[in-house]
Amino acid sequence: MRTRYLIFLLSVVPGATLAASGVTFPASKIDLKPQSVTLPGSGARYEGPGAAVLNTNCLLCHSPAFVDSQPPLPADVWKSEVTKMRDSFGAPIGDAAIPDIVRALVERHGLPAGNAPGGEGEAGASG
Numbered sequence: 001m002r003t004r005y006l007i008f009l010l011s012v013v014p015g016a017t018l019a020a021s022g023v024t025f026p027a028s029k030i031d032l033k034p035q036s037v038t039l040p041g042s043g044a045r046y047e048g049p050g051a052a053v054l055n056t057n058c059l060l061c062h063s064p065a066f067v068d069s070q071p072p073l074p075a076d077v078w079k080s081e082v083t084k085m086r087d088s089f090g091a092p093i094g095d096a097a098i099p100d101i102v103r104a105l106v107e108r109h110g111l112p113a114g115n116a117p118g119g120e121g122e123a124g125a126s127g
């Protein structure tokens with residue numbers, strides 16, 4: 001019983017004392033100032049062929065160095081990679097963007113030996 005009374009006193013008295021002492025707090029004015037920070041990583045963006053579509057769809061999770069270090073792949077493999085990014089990892093990639101992304105990736109990486117480019121935008125589709 002004594003302990004409960006003590007706890008009650010400790011929790012109420014400081015607030016009551018402050019209020020009784022007439023202490024007022026000025027209306028706080030938050031003054032936000034711009035800060036400059038250097039984040040780890042290069043902050044690099046994709047440049048060169050297909051840069052715009054890769055900056056929009058891949059930079060969110062991958063540095064250009066990561067994607068550019070991938071080997072040459074046939075278009076259909078890139079397509080399933082991009083689809084996997086969306087379906088497995090939640091990348092916000094719209095269906096309409098996929099052909100442009102695949103074209104950009106094939107253009108940047110080239111095709112593996114033995115994968116002759118097909119018609120426009122269908123590079124490597126045959127095989």
Ligand code: HEC
Binds near residue numbers: 070082084085089
């Ligand atoms: C929402 C985040 C996200 C976005 C956006 C994203 N990826 Fe990924 N990506 C991942 C994750 C997670 C992995 C798996 C990493 C691991 O296994 O360590 C990955 C792995 C990869 C790999 C390695 C092979 C593999 O399948 O694991 C490649 C290549 C790749 N991504 C390419 C791309 C390309 C190209 C784009 C843009 C079209 C893209 N990613 C967009 C999350 C993303």
